[in-house]
Amino acid sequence: MDNYEAIQALHKSLPPFAPYVPASLLPSIALILLASTFALTFYFSTLPKDTFPLRETAVASLASVLGGFGVVALFCSVGVNV
């Protein structure tokens, strides 16, 4: 019982959780990131076919990373809190 009360007091005293990105900004972030992903994907489709696909890999990686965060933000903004 003492142990439980100590844990309860500890929980009360800890500072509240703060997300990396404020939840109210998530819909705007989702829009921006997914729009950039779309734009980069379009740009990827216009790139010439080089032997060493440096540019293609770079554009693809950037688009994937932005798309990844964009989809997570999208899920959270529609209510599926992942």
Added chain:
Amino acid sequence: MARRWWTFPLLLVSALAPSFSLADLAFENTAIVRTIELGGSLVHVSTTYAVKALEPGQSTYQIAISKDERAKTSWLEVKVKGRTTPLELSEDESSTEHLLSVSLPKALGVNGTLNLVLETVQTHATHPFPEQATQKEPQLLKYTTDLFTSSPYTTLVQRTKIKSLAPNVISYTTPHDVDSFARDGTVTRSGGTITYGPYHDTQTDADFMAKYQQPISVHYSFDHPVLEIETLRRTAEISHWGSNLNIEDKIHLHNAGPALKGHFSRLEYQSQNYHRKQSPHILSDFALHLPPGVTNAYFYDQNGNVSTSHLRAAPSVAKGSKAIQYSVLELRPRYPVLGGWNYSYTIGFDTPLQDSVGYDAKNGVYMVGVPVMTNIAGTVVNDAEVKIILPEGATYVEFVSPFPALSSSMSTHISYLDTTGRPAVTFTYKDLTYKHTGIIYVSYQVPLSAHLKKAMSVGAAFFSLFAFAFMARRVDLKLHKK
């Protein structure tokens, strides 16, 4: 000089005491008053022991509860009368009864007195009698208990008061063979209160119990529906990205009142509603008190969404501070739940994560507090399972339950955008009442890499699409050579 001749035989007798059913001589009960407040699925019993120590340095007092009563008791607490902190207990079981050893706050000297209050909540202690009733008939319940309160010590006076909320008590048993203990009559009734006693000089050892202990029952009317939640499945999902705690309850509600005899008449039901004289065993709506800051509440059953609900959300309060106002969710089931009927539904709601989770930046430890259940007034939960789903990649998980759980286990729960699955802590409980709305605390750590894993896994899926496109551009699928 006159005491000498029986000192040795007394020593012999006290050495053999465990084999005799002699009362413990350390204390004496000046008075025991047991007050039973009758309800539907819950019965509240409060027993006050006025204790006098007969030997010096006594720091443990023993309370006896019969096996039947202990089986019905789902919550108990011993306090000094007038104080709020509960005393420490340890429980022992003998062949005939349960003994609670209470640690007194201060050791009592000879002739020191103390008032101890044992409060218990009993569940499944009443049953509808008659077991069937038509829509218009009243709801009558029966409660049975033992006449005498047992105690390992001699009791000078004891009485039992049984109180019914409604003043009309149909019948109550008159005890037999106890006239030698009663001076003013064995049982009296005044409105909704029935008093058995006072009974003088009772020493409740095995012989006494065999000869005089008898069951007493009270047949009374109860004006609210008798509700049981047969199963409660609560899921609490923590999302760090969405900064949200979602709590979802899947409930199987059962009306444990008298079973409906005949058919349900919608006409009769509407006319009762119109005249505001609804039958006590029909459940038409109930209210839940949810934490402040509730959003996105949903209420659906097997047929789909149930729109007959109303949420009055209270503004969010900071973590740890006392809620001034609770959110009220009024629910009306799809159909009125009559005696013997069941209704299964799911409700859920979101609360901001900062109201339940604290973060210790120095150790990188998160701590969440999730309530075990949301109480519906006057109900007992027969079987409850609470599952707390932590974010993906949570490690060093530690948890504590406010009261002992039947079992606790860890598992992996797979949900949206998960790769390795989320750790989940599951607790199972039984016979929960309004006294069991405590908070489960879970502490865990989630490194930044685990947070990013979710976005990276979606990114990897995107990249695989790009890799496929990369290869597809270089494959010539033309049918004719130019």
